[in-house]
Amino acid sequence: xxxxxxxxxxxxxxxxxxxxxxxxxxxxxxxxxxxxxxxxxxxxxxxxxxxxxxxxxxxxxxxxxxxxxxxxxxxxxxxxxxxxxxxxxxxxxxxxxxxxxxxxxxxxxxxxxxxxxxxxxxxxxxxxxxxxxxxxxxxxxxxxxxxxxxxxxxxxxxxxxxxxxxxxxxxxxxxxxxxxxxxxxxxxxxxxxxxxxxxxxxxxxxxxxxxxxxxxxxxxxxxxxxx
Ligand code: ADE
Numbered sequence: 001x002x003x004x005x006x007x008x009x010x011x012x013x014x015x016x017x018x019x020x021x022x023x024x025x026x027x028x029x030x031x032x033x034x035x036x037x038x039x040x041x042x043x044x045x046x047x048x049x050x051x052x053x054x055x056x057x058x059x060x061x062x063x064x065x066x067x068x069x070x071x072x073x074x075x076x077x078x079x080x081x082x083x084x085x086x087x088x089x090x091x092x093x094x095x096x097x098x099x100x101x102x103x104x105x106x107x108x109x110x111x112x113x114x115x116x117x118x119x120x121x122x123x124x125x126x127x128x129x130x131x132x133x134x135x136x137x138x139x140x141x142x143x144x145x146x147x148x149x150x151x152x153x154x155x156x157x158x159x160x161x162x163x164x165x166x167x168x169x170x171x172x173x174x175x176x177x178x179x180x181x182x183x184x185x186x187x188x189x190x191x192x193x194x195x196x197x198x199x200x201x202x203x204x205x206x207x208x209x210x211x212x213x214x215x216x217x218x219x220x221x222x223x224x225x226x227x
Pocket of ligand 1: 129133134
């Protein structure tokens with residue numbers, strides 16, 4: 001899969017996209033990341049990318065021309081072009097799975113008061129928010145989405161089990177995890193996990209998943225029970 005990002009702050013991506021599982025996916029060519037600096041596509045001497053809003057008001061608006069130029073510089077034929085905005089539909093796991101099957105995704109990261117509406121009308125296929133709160137720009141939201149999409153690409157997560165667990169428990173919150181030692185500062189690991197009885201362990205995990213989901217996310221629990 002190829003992911004292109006249009007941003008005014010390309011350096012923000014180096015750390016989060018260069019380390020750990022996503023970094024390895026890039027190194028192993030499972031994911032191609034193309035980070036584009038919108039400022040490189042300006043045609044004016046001062047590399048200006050924003051201007052005052054028509055009609056007045058606070059803040060600046062990102063101009064259409066550099067973004068049009070950047071998008072005309074890449075192949076967008078079979079692409080989803082996603083604009084990160086708190087006005088968009090809220091991102092979730094179903095959308096991550098759907099997008100992980102795409103050939104090419106372009107993320108457009110806005111700043112200030114956002115981008116000229118003509119960019120959205122002409123290019124954007126999806127407007128997406130990562131939650132009901134406002135951030136200073138679309139970069140962190142784009143990285144959140146890239147992380148969750150990339151881990152669904154076959155081969156990116158090392159062990160098959162990580163997937164398996166998620167499909168069995170899909171729609172539920174995860175059960176608690178423990179590792180060695182079996183007792184730490186008078187806190188023992190639940191006995192069942194040391195029993196070696198896989199059937200009992202699975203039952204315990206499902207029970208815990210249901211319990212935590214019912215307590216913390218009654219909405220998810222109701223949906224799961226009605227499936
Ligand atoms: N830009 C600013 N806030 C955002 C949010 N919550 N989701 C996506 N893009 C944003």
